Amino acid sequence: MRPERGLPCEAEAEERVSRGAMAAGGLSRSERKAAERVRRLREEQQRERLRQVSRILRKAAAERSAEEGRLLAESADLVTELQGRSRRREGLKRRQEEVCDDPEELRGKVRELASAVRNAKYLVVYTGAGISTAASIPDYRGPNGVWTLLQKGRSVSAADLSEAEPTLTHMSITRLHEQKLVQHVVSQNCDGLHLRSGLPRTAISELHGNMYIEVCTSCVPNREYVRVFDVTERTALHRHQTGRTCHKCGTQLRDTIVHFGERGTLGQPLNWEAATEAASRADTILCLGSSLKVLKKYPRLWCMTKPPSRRPKLYIVNLQWTPKDDWAALKLHGKCDDVMRLLMAELGLEIPAYSRWQDPIFSLATPLRAGEEGSHSRKSLCRSREEAPPGDRGGPLSSAPILGGWFGRGCTKRTKRKKVT
Numbered sequence: 053m054r055p056e057r058g059l060p061c062e063a064e065a066e067e068r069v070s071r072g073a074m075a076a077g078g079l080s081r082s083e084r085k086a087a088e089r090v091r092r093l094r095e096e097q098q099r100e101r102l103r104q105v106s107r108i109l110r111k112a113a114a115e116r117s118a119e120e121g122r123l124l125a126e127s128a129d130l131v132t133e134l135q136g137r138s139r140r141r142e143g144l145k146r147r148q149e150e151v152c153d154d155p156e157e158l159r160g161k162v163r164e165l166a167s168a169v170r171n172a173k174y175l176v177v178y179t180g181a182g183i184s185t186a187a188s189i190p191d192y193r194g195p196n197g198v199w200t201l202l203q204k205g206r207s208v209s210a211a212d213l214s215e216a217e218p219t220l221t222h223m224s225i226t227r228l229h230e231q232k233l234v235q236h237v238v239s240q241n242c243d244g245l246h247l248r249s250g251l252p253r254t255a256i257s258e259l260h261g262n263m264y265i266e267v268c269t270s271c272v273p274n275r276e277y278v279r280v281f282d283v284t285e286r287t288a289l290h291r292h293q294t295g296r297t298c299h300k301c302g303t304q305l306r307d308t309i310v311h312f313g314e315r316g317t318l319g320q321p322l323n324w325e326a327a328t329e330a331a332s333r334a335d336t337i338l339c340l341g342s343s344l345k346v347l348k349k350y351p352r353l354w355c356m357t358k359p360p361s362r363r364p365k366l367y368i369v370n371l372q373w374t375p376k377d378d379w380a381a382l383k384l385h386g387k388c389d390d391v392m393r394l395l396m397a398e399l400g401l402e403i404p405a406y407s408r409w410q411d412p413i414f415s416l417a418t419p420l421r422a423g424e425e426g427s428h429s430r431k432s433l434c435r436s437r438e439e440a441p442p443g444d445r446g447g448p449l450s451s452a453p454i455l456g457g458w459f460g461r462g463c464t465k466r467t468k469r470k471k472v473t
Contacts, residue, residue: 105130150371153385159394161384165338165367166398168381169233172336177225178353179239179246182341182370183388187216189243213263214282214431218249218406221340224392226250227401236330238353240342242309248411250404253320257327259350261308264413265321268298268305275300276320278416280433283307289314296427299418328352334364341388344374408435 079087105127108120116124124131153161169175181189218226226249228234238257239246244264246256266283268275275298283294284307292306310316316324331337331353339347347353355363365381368374369391377383384391396403414435420427 106134151385158386162394162398166395174333175234175336176330176334177234177237178339180342183221184243186219186389189216218245220389221392222249223404223406224396227404229255238327248413257323258321260310262321265308266294266305268303270301270303277418280417281428281430284309285428285430337364337366339368344376348375
């Protein structure tokens with residue numbers, strides 16, 4: 053229990069090394085080795101003491117021996133450090149916990165939110181992965197989110213994303229825009245569900261891209277190709293070519309996805325110009341289903357150059373902690389669909405049902421040219437099951453892993469690749 057034993061000898065060795073360096077103007081090879089041994093020994097003794105103190109701290113105070121009590125008293129700095137680490141771990145755990153407001157409390161908060169929506173002069177909605185979980189698309193930081201599972205060493209799989217449909221929240225936002233209660237939507241999602249819900253292209257900024265859109269960057273302005281399948285099958289971080297070519301100039305097309313670690317430069321569908329203008333004009337911001345850990349890094353979205361009194365009022369709907377909670381006028385702990393259902397009822401607005409027959413992606417889509425039919429293997433969207441190829445009809449959402457593309461690459465972001473022999 054006394055790791056200090058041996059230190060006088062180390063100190064003498066260190067002093068001898070220092071004297072030798074001063075006398076000779078530098079260290080010989082043997083002296084450098086001796087100094088390195090002393091350094092490593094000190095580090096190992098420090099680690100051992102850290103382990104000892106940690107084991108003692110895990111015991112109840114009444115169970116500690118007198119010698120253990122003396123060691124804690126002699127290691128006050130280590131005790132403070134370990135207690136600080138413990139508090140930080142507990143804080144992180146609490147932030148990852150999902151909290152639900154009591155039903156009556158949630159209804160009261162929704163009434164307050166409805167008043168804010170009615171009175172807003174310019175309302176902008178920021179959306180994250182939490183609004184698409186009801187469509188069987190996993191989020192990233194929830195209890196069963198992509199990053200959460202990877203941190204626990206567990207595998208990640210997802211339903212075929214092409215089978216997802218706009219949720220109640222997506223359709224509610226579209227109706228609020230139709231009623232001129234929402235002026236613009238800024239989304240982190242790549243799933244294309246805002247577009248498919250009927251929200252006009254001019255009213256959306258898809259900051260991280262859209263899985264259904266590929267573009268030609270050689271044409272001026274960039275030529276867009278909306279498809280009815282996920283175009284990101286062959287793409288990844290810093291590798292964006294989809295394998296198809298522009299119908300006009302023949303240049304390789306690229307996807308529109310902005311991966312972690314990349315900077316989005318495309319005009320559409322990112323639409324940063326409209327997002328920045330909307331944020332500058334907003335007097336109210338409603339955040340739905342976003343952890344805000346990425347969005348908080350975009351100062352243009354938060355009007356940080358304005359004095360606090362002139363910044364937009366912030367309303368957050370999320371089950372977990374967000375870094376903007378302290379700035380919020382109101383935080384609602386609830387699922388997005390539950391909150392939006394209550395909000396639309398409070399506003400007296402009907403939520404339109406999603407219909408594939410009215411999905412705008414089919415009218416926006418550019419068909420593949422002859423010879424391009426084999427350029428992808430992803431399932432294509434169909435207006436009805438009768439239009440689907442025989443193998444695609446019927447059955448529940450598949451839960452097989454989706455390999456490649458924006459979501460597949462996201463899932464493997466923190467896993468090591470095995471070498472293929």
